[in-house]
Amino acid sequence: MDLSCPLxxxxxDCITLGHGGGGRLSQRLLEEIFLPAFGTMGPEHALDxxxxxxxxxxxxxxxxxxxxxxLFFPGGDIGKLAVCxxxxxxxxSGARPRWLSVGFILEEGLPMETLRKVVDSMAxxxxxxxxxxxxxxxxxxxxxxxxxxxLTTAGIGTVAREVELVPGRITPGDTVIVSGDIGRHGMAIMxxxxxxxxxxxxxxxxxxxxxxxxxxxxxRVPVRCLRDCxxxxxxxxxxxxxRQSGRCLHLEEAAVPVTETVRAACELLGIDPLYVANExxxxxxxxxxMASEALDRLRDAGFPEATRIGEVASEGxxxxxxxxxxxFGIRRPLDxxxxxxxxxxx
Amino acid sequence: MDLSCPLxxxxxDCITLGHGGGGRLSQRLLEEIFLPAFGTMGPEHALDxxxxxxxxxxxxxxxxxxxxxxLFFPGGDIGKLAVCxxxxxxxxSGARPRWLSVGFILEEGLPMETLRKVVDSMAxxxxxxxxxxxxxxxxxxxxxxxxxxxLTTAGIGTVAREVELVPGRITPGDTVIVSGDIGRHGMAIMxxxxxxxxxxxxxxxxxxxxxxxxxxxxxRVPVRCLRDCxxxxxxxxxxxxxRQSGRCLHLEEAAVPVTETVRAACELLGIDPLYVANExxxxxxxxxxMASEALDRLRDAGFPEATRIGEVASEGxxxxxxxxxxxFGIRRPLDxxxxxxxxxxx
Numbered sequence: 001m002d003l004s005c006p007l008x009x010x011x012x013d014c015i016t017l018g019h020g021g022g023g024r025l026s027q028r029l030l031e032e033i034f035l036p037a038f039g040t041m042g043p044e045h046a047l048d049x050x051x052x053x054x055x056x057x058x059x060x061x062x063x064x065x066x067x068x069x070x071l072f073f074p075g076g077d078i079g080k081l082a083v084c085x086x087x088x089x090x091x092x093s094g095a096r097p098r099w100l101s102v103g104f105i106l107e108e109g110l111p112m113e114t115l116r117k118v119v120d121s122m123a124x125x126x127x128x129x130x131x132x133x134x135x136x137x138x139x140x141x142x143x144x145x146x147x148x149x150x151l152t153t154a155g156i157g158t159v160a161r162e163v164e165l166v167p168g169r170i171t172p173g174d175t176v177i178v179s180g181d182i183g184r185h186g187m188a189i190m191x192x193x194x195x196x197x198x199x200x201x202x203x204x205x206x207x208x209x210x211x212x213x214x215x216x217x218x219x220r221v222p223v224r225c226l227r228d229c230x231x232x233x234x235x236x237x238x239x240x241x242x243r244q245s246g247r248c249l250h251l252e253e254a255a256v257p258v259t260e261t262v263r264a265a266c267e268l269l270g271i272d273p274l275y276v277a278n279e280x281x282x283x284x285x286x287x288x289x290m291a292s293e294a295l296d297r298l299r300d301a302g303f304p305e306a307t308r309i310g311e312v313a314s315e316g317x318x319x320x321x322x323x324x325x326x327x328f329g330i331r332r333p334l335d336x337x338x339x340x341x342x343x344x345x346x
Numbered sequence: 347m348d349l350s351c352p353l354x355x356x357x358x359d360c361i362t363l364g365h366g367g368g369g370r371l372s373q374r375l376l377e378e379i380f381l382p383a384f385g386t387m388g389p390e391h392a393l394d395x396x397x398x399x400x401x402x403x404x405x406x407x408x409x410x411x412x413x414x415x416x417l418f419f420p421g422g423d424i425g426k427l428a429v430c431x432x433x434x435x436x437x438x439s440g441a442r443p444r445w446l447s448v449g450f451i452l453e454e455g456l457p458m459e460t461l462r463k464v465v466d467s468m469a470x471x472x473x474x475x476x477x478x479x480x481x482x483x484x485x486x487x488x489x490x491x492x493x494x495x496x497l498t499t500a501g502i503g504t505v506a507r508e509v510e511l512v513p514g515r516i517t518p519g520d521t522v523i524v525s526g527d528i529g530r531h532g533m534a535i536m537x538x539x540x541x542x543x544x545x546x547x548x549x550x551x552x553x554x555x556x557x558x559x560x561x562x563x564x565x566r567v568p569v570r571c572l573r574d575c576x577x578x579x580x581x582x583x584x585x586x587x588x589r590q591s592g593r594c595l596h597l598e599e600a601a602v603p604v605t606e607t608v609r610a611a612c613e614l615l616g617i618d619p620l621y622v623a624n625e626x627x628x629x630x631x632x633x634x635x636m637a638s639e640a641l642d643r644l645r646d647a648g649f650p651e652a653t654r655i656g657e658v659a660s661e662g663x664x665x666x667x668x669x670x671x672x673x674f675g676i677r678r679p680l681d682x683x684x685x686x687x688x689x690x691x692x
Contacts, residue, residue, distance in 0.1 A: 016685075022577030022623075023683035049408035049439040051505060056402040062395035063500055065449035065485045093395035103411035103498035105451070135500070139411045141690065147491060152449035154409055154481070154500030159397060231368030277368075337369035339362075344487065 015110040020140030033116055037123040038133040050134040058159040060095035062086055065152040069344040073192050075204030078151055079121035084208050086155035087129045091210035092226045094165045095157025101135035102153050107146040129208040167244035169224040175291035176310035177284045179303045181257035182234050186276035187265040189345045200261045207280035212301040221294045222287040229281045235274035235334050237283050238322045248318035251310040253326045275337050277345050361456040366486030379462055383469040384479040396480040404505040406441035408432055411498040415690040419538050421550030425467035430554050432501035433475045437556035438572045440511045441503025447481035448499050453492040475554040513590035515570040521637035522656035523630045525649045527603035528580050532622035533611040535691045546607040553626035558647040567640045568633040575627050581620035581680050583629050584668045594664035597656040599672045621683050623691050
């Protein structure tokens with residue numbers, strides 16, 4: 001299955017090294033593609049830095065690079081992924097995502113039409129998420145030196161609350177919630193790459209998560225810590241939370257929502273869905289007495305699959321570790337995966 | 347001349363796809379390379395976003411991607427370049443650079459030693475510039491899909507002053523100053539790539555510029571606008587300033603400082619030094635009556651070559667354009683360059 005983009009007939013419709021030179025072609029790229037899409041770069045676009053209006057209080061700052069292959073996949077594309085990735089990282093710290101920057105590394109020969117589609121997707125995703133793309137940069141590398149394009153987004157969010165959402169706040173007896181069914185993003189990419197078809201289509205869950213988080217915070221659910229289940233999947237996030245908090249986490253395998261299609265794809269490829277990347281799914285560790293309220297708020301926010309999947313053990317053995325209880329009642333420790341089962345999925 | 351890095355004998359000393367997987371290898375990369383260098387990522391390193399302490403007032407936000415080839419060159423490397431690039435963009439807006447993020451796109455097979463050298467260089471440059479590298483991300487692409495590594499930095503600076511440094515403030519009669527001799531960065535890269543040697547070595551001017559800017563602002567020099575002369579060089583910056591301000595700028599060619607070595611290299615390669623990238627050189631447009639004071643402050647700040655190179659014409663003809671007066675007294679308009687004379691220099 002050839003996933004490369006066909007080269008247009010007219011080389012004028014392609015990215016050339018000149019587009020990275022800072023001269024007339026760079027100017028045209030800015031005026032014809034970036035500015036119409038990211039209107040918010042506004043008249044300041046040609047300045048070296050964007051000035052964020054007066055703010056007070058704490059800010060959150062985050063970055064993510066994106067090298068997903070192929071660039072377009074069911075449920076999203078590299079542009080949507082790059083915006084959601086940084087929006088979600090900010091949201092997980094309890095911040096309201098506000099401003100994004102984007103660095104484009106473009107491959108010579110990239111069809112202008114492909115760039116335009118990615119940029120339009122970024123703009124639409126940013127608009128839907130209520131963030132502004134205010135700063136950018138473009139570099140061009142020779143043919144073969146990037147797979148079409150790589151994107152790096154960085155973002156700033158404003159933090160209204162006093163309490164930080166950090167693993168150190170995780171408390172024995174807390175409940176572990178996942179916002180939705182897992183494994184869809186990674187398996188959608190893999191299925192597309194391998195040319196696999198299933199009865200039900202595999203569609204990435206790629207989506208911004210900040211409104212769901214805001215729903216929890218507005219409802220005054222005592223959220224200890226949030227983490228989106230991207231690279232490494234749900235299991236990796238929980239292993240890290242256990243380590244960083246020094247607490248013992250229990251995960252009940254049978255409670256973890258996985259669609260039939262994802263399960264079938266994972267079986268076919270010999271992949272554990274617990275370690276598959278998601279791009280629109282997060283874990284919340286909340287005080288047990290408010291867990292039902294948290295699930296209600298998540299369902300209200302459009303996450304009908306939100307489920308209780310585990311708990312934080314009382315103090316004692318297993319500090320800093322994650323244990324999985326499988327469907328047969330057998331309990332085993334889970335750890336970080338040592339290699340890379342799904343390269344280039346984000 | 348082979349500029350690629352030799353592969354180490356032991357594949358354990360190389361970047362593998364697993365280092366981008368978010369699992370154990372990613373964790374090791376963080377613990378063994380990034381954290382020891384960027385100590386400021388501190389205990390928060392594994393969180394999705396870094397929380398910037400309480401601030402008030404305006405902030406500047408900027409980003410730059412870096413694909414320079416080769417990775418190491420006389421006077422710097424891709425790491426130093428990436429830190430200086432974003433520090434300088436922030437400084438040009440009159441901000442005090444404070445926090446940086448960095449996205450690494452690594453090529454499978456990159457020697458760990460090379461990564462370590464780049465990371466150490468970033469850390470040293472950040473320390474010298476008084477900025478903290480507080481957020482990061484790493485992705486790995488297959489062999490051949492990047493030239494060792496690409497870096498994207500983003501940065502936040504705090505803006506203390508009320509007046510924005512924008513082209514709209516440029517006024518007829520203002521003086522145009524350049525902070526130093528031009529063309530060194532681009533020609534140092536080209537000479538290394540082409541294997542050219544000169545009597546005097548060609549060394550990049552790559553350096554942070556924020557202290558020089560702070561010196562001007564502290565001395566209450568009425569600075570209208572600042573711009574670092576990176577891609578496209580001095581001429582491109584001045585063409586853009588003329589356009590954006592709607593003023594007519596005059597540049598006196600004979601006044602522009604260029605070293606003998608840069609001049610010789612440019613002649614040999616048929617390149618106009620006015621369009622060659624710099625990484626430690628900027629233009630300041632200042633009120634004429636304070637131009638001497640500005641030059642004194644720049645020389646105090648370690649820029650002995652700071653020179654008056656032009657002026658803003660009185661209102662009338664030539665609005666929005668840049669004119670060059672050459673050594674023979676001939677005046678001609680300069681425009682943006684149409685292609686790319688020096689690819690991959692930053």
